[in-house]
Amino acid sequence: MIHILDSHSANQIAAGEVVERPASVVKELVENALDAGAKHIDITIEGNGVPLIRVRDDGCGIAIADLPLAVIRHATSKINQIDDLDHLQTLGFRGEALPSIASVSHLEISSRPADEVAGLCLKLIGGEQGEFSEVGCPVGTSVTVRNLFFNTPARLKFLKSIPTEFGLISDTIGRIALAHPDVSFSLTHPQQVVLQTSGRGDLRETIGAILGHAIARQLIPITAQQGAWRIEGFISPPDLVRSSKQTQTFMINGRIVRSTFLSHALEEGYHTLIPTKLHPVVVLHLHVPPSEYDVNVHPTKMDVRFKSEQTLAVFITQAVFQTQINSKPLPSFTTQISTTHETRSQYTLKAGKHLRELEASIMTNIPEKSHLRPEVVDQQKLFLRAQEQTRILDNTVSDVPSPKSCNESSSHMEDTLANIWPLAQLFTTYILATDGEVLLMIDQHAAHERINYERLLAQFRQDEYSSQTLLVPLPIEFTLQEEQVVLENLWNLNEMGFILEQFGARTYLLRGVPVTTGTMQPDRLLRQFIEEVLQKNSVPTIEKLLEEWIYLLACKESIKAQDALSLLEMEQLIALLSKTNNPYTCPHGRPTMVKMTRSELEKRFYRT
Ligand code: ADP
Numbered sequence: 001m002i003h004i005l006d007s008h009s010a011n012q013i014a015a016g017e018v019v020e021r022p023a024s025v026v027k028e029l030v031e032n033a034l035d036a037g038a039k040h041i042d043i044t045i046e047g048n049g050v051p052l053i054r055v056r057d058d059g060c061g062i063a064i065a066d067l068p069l070a071v072i073r074h075a076t077s078k079i080n081q082i083d084d085l086d087h088l089q090t091l092g093f094r095g096e097a098l099p100s101i102a103s104v105s106h107l108e109i110s111s112r113p114a115d116e117v118a119g120l121c122l123k124l125i126g127g128e129q130g131e132f133s134e135v136g137c138p139v140g141t142s143v144t145v146r147n148l149f150f151n152t153p154a155r156l157k158f159l160k161s162i163p164t165e166f167g168l169i170s171d172t173i174g175r176i177a178l179a180h181p182d183v184s185f186s187l188t189h190p191q192q193v194v195l196q197t198s199g200r201g202d203l204r205e206t207i208g209a210i211l212g213h214a215i216a217r218q219l220i221p222i223t224a225q226q227g228a229w230r231i232e233g234f235i236s237p238p239d240l241v242r243s244s245k246q247t248q249t250f251m252i253n254g255r256i257v258r259s260t261f262l263s264h265a266l267e268e269g270y271h272t273l274i275p276t277k278l279h280p281v282v283v284l285h286l287h288v289p290p291s292e293y294d295v296n297v298h299p300t301k302m303d304v305r306f307k308s309e310q311t312l313a314v315f316i317t318q319a320v321f322q323t324q325i326n327s328k329p330l331p332s333f334t335t336q337i338s339t340t341h342e343t344r345s346q347y348t349l350k351a352g353k354h355l356r357e358l359e360a361s362i363m364t365n366i367p368e369k370s371h372l373r374p375e376v377v378d379q380q381k382l383f384l385r386a387q388e389q390t391r392i393l394d395n396t397v398s399d400v401p402s403p404k405s406c407n408e409s410s411s412h413m414e415d416t417l418a419n420i421w422p423l424a425q426l427f428t429t430y431i432l433a434t435d436g437e438v439l440l441m442i443d444q445h446a447a448h449e450r451i452n453y454e455r456l457l458a459q460f461r462q463d464e465y466s467s468q469t470l471l472v473p474l475p476i477e478f479t480l481q482e483e484q485v486v487l488e489n490l491w492n493l494n495e496m497g498f499i500l501e502q503f504g505a506r507t508y509l510l511r512g513v514p515v516t517t518g519t520m521q522p523d524r525l526l527r528q529f530i531e532e533v534l535q536k537n538s539v540p541t542i543e544k545l546l547e548e549w550i551y552l553l554a555c556k557e558s559i560k561a562q563d564a565l566s567l568l569e570m571e572q573l574i575a576l577l578s579k580t581n582n583p584y585t586c587p588h589g590r591p592t593m594v595k596m597t598r599s600e601l602e603k604r605f606y607r608t
C-alpha cells in the first residue's frame with residue numbers, strides 16, 4: 001500500500017542527507033546567519049558537537065509571525081519559485097535545514113528583529129512539542145542544538161572521535177570565514193577561543209587567522225577578469241606545496257564548493273611548476289552570474305555544475321599560470337646587487353646592453369602559425385628573450401670582462417637571482433650559492449634542465465618545427481608494436497621535423513630530425529622517445545609530443561649530478577638560470593633550489 005510519509009519521518013529522511021554530522025549542522029546554521037546579513041557570528045561547540053552547537057548572529061532576525069514557519073519543511077524566505085535560482089543571492093534556498101536539524105535534536109531558536117522590543121524563543125524536541133516564550137535578547141538570532149542524533153542511534157554510532165569531529169567543524173568554519181573576510185567569526189570550544197577573524201575585509205589577514213601567518217605571507221594575490229567572470233584570491237608560489245588538497249578552498253559567489261573540476265583547472269595552471277602528487281595552497285574566489293552554474297545538485301549545496309566548463313577551465317588555468325609568471329616567488333632574490341661581487345654584475349650588464357639592441361629584431365621573428373596552447377604562445381616572447389640572453393652569456397664566458405665595463409648603468413641589476421654568486425660545489429651535485437642574505441643549494445642538473453627546456457622550447461618555436469636533413473640517413477628497425485605507434489603518430493612526428501621513410505619490413509630510414517636535436521644520436525633519441533612517450537600516451541597531441549620531446553632533449557643536454565664544475569661554470573649556470581621564466585623549478589616541477597635563511601641558520605645555533 002502506498003501512503004504519504006508523515007512530516008516527522010520525511011524530515012528525518014531529509015536530515016540523513018543535509019545533516020550528516022555535527023559539522024554539517026554548523027555549516028547550515030552559519031550560512032543562515034550569513035543570509036541574514038550578520039556581521040558577527042559566534043559559534044560555541046561542546047565535545048564533538050553532539051552535546052551542544054550554538055550559533056549566534058547579529059543579522060536581521062526572524063519576524064515573530066515567521067518563527068513557526070522556519071522549522072517547517074520547504075519553508076524559506078529566500079526564493080519563491082525555481083527560476084529564482086538563476087539570480088540567487090543567498091546560500092540557502094531549499095528550506096530544509098532547520099526542520100531537518102530540528103527533527104534529530106533538541107532545538108532552540110531565539111530571535112529578535114530590529115523592530116521588536118523583545119525576542120521570541122521556540123523550543124522543539126525531535127521537531128515536535130513546539131513551545132514558545134518571550135525572551136529578552138539582542139537583535140539577531142541564536143540557534144542552539146543539543147543532543148544531536150538523540151533519536152537516530154545509527155548516526156551517532158557512525159561519528160568519529162571528538163578531535164576528528166571538532167576538527168571538521170573548525171575546518172568548515174575556517175573555509176566559510178575565508179569566503180567572508182568582511183564578517184567576524186569566532187569559534188569557542190569550552191573556555192577557549194579556537195578561531196577568530198576580524199571581519200575587516202582583508203582576505204590576506206583572514207587567511208593568516210585560518211591557515212597561519214607564515215602561509216598568508218607567502219601567498220601571491222591573483223585577480224583576473226573575463227567578461228562576467230572574475231577570479232580573486234591568493235595562490236601559492238610553486239615552492240609552497242602540500243601533499244593533500246586540504247589547504248585548497250574554492251568559493252563561488254560566497255559559497256564554499258568542492259569541485260574536482262576547479263581543482264583540476266587550478267593544477268593545470270601549475271603544470272611543470274609543481275611535482276605531481278603535491279598540491280598548491282589556494283584560496284580562490286570565483287564570481288560568476290548565478291545563471292551560469294547549478295548548486296542544486298545535492299542537498300548539501302556543495303557540488304556545482306557549470307554551463308561552460310571548458311572555457312571556464314581555460315580561464316582559470318591561464319589566470320593561475322600568468323600570475324605565477326608575473327610574480328617573483330623568492331622575494332629575497334630581487335634585492336639590489338651587492339657591490340662586493342662585481343664579476344657577476346658585469347655579465348648582467350653586458351647581457352642587458354646587447355639585449356636592448358637585439359630586442360626589436362627578436363620580437364619580429366616570432367612565427368605567426370602556432371600549434372601550441374595559447375598560454376605557451378603568450379610566453380613565447382619571454383622565451384625568445386631568455387634564449388637571446390643565453391646566447392650572449394655563452395659568448396661572454398671566454399672573454400673576461402674588463403673592470404671598465406662596470407661603469408655602465410646599474411639599472412639592469414634587478415634581475416631575479418642577479419645578485420647570487422656561487423661559493424662551492426657540494427657532492428659534485430649541488431651548487432652552494434648566496435646573495436649575502438640566504439644560503440642557496442642549487443641542484444645543478446635540475447637547474448640546467450630548466451635552462452635547456454626554455455631555450456629549446458624557444459628555439460623550437462622560432463624554427464617552426466623545421467627539419468634538418470641528415471647527411472647519411474639512419475636505418476631504424478621497429479618492433480611490430482613500435483611500428484604501429486610510429487604509423488599512428490606519423491603526421492605529428494613529421495610536423496615536429498622527423499622525416500621517416502619506409503625501407504623494408506618494419507625498417508625505416510630516418511632522413512631528417514628536428515633542428516633542435518643538435519649533435520646527439522637522433523636514431524637513439526627517437527627510439528627512446530617512442531618508448532617513453534608514444535607508447536604510454538594513447539593519442540598525444542602535437543603540443544604534448546613537443547613538450548615531451550623538449551623534456552627529453554633538455555635532460556640529455558644537461559650536466560649531470562657527478563659532473564664537476566668550476567666556479568666560473570657555476571656562475572654561468574646561475575646567470576642562465578636567472579634568465580629563465582621559472583628559475584625555481586625544473587621542467588618536471590621539482591625544485592631547482594632550496595634556501596636557508598640567516599635566521600634559520602641562527603636558530604640552529606641557538607643564536608636567536
Ligand atoms: P533556507 O536557508 O534554505 O531558506 P532554512 O531551513 O535553513 O532554509 O531556514 C528557513 C528560514 O528561516 C530561512 O529562509 C530564513 O527566513 C529563516 N532563518 C533561519 N535562520 C535564520 C537566521 N539566523 N536569521 C534570520 N533568519 C533565519
Ligand code: MG
Binds near residue numbers: 093095097098
Ligand atoms: Mg539555510
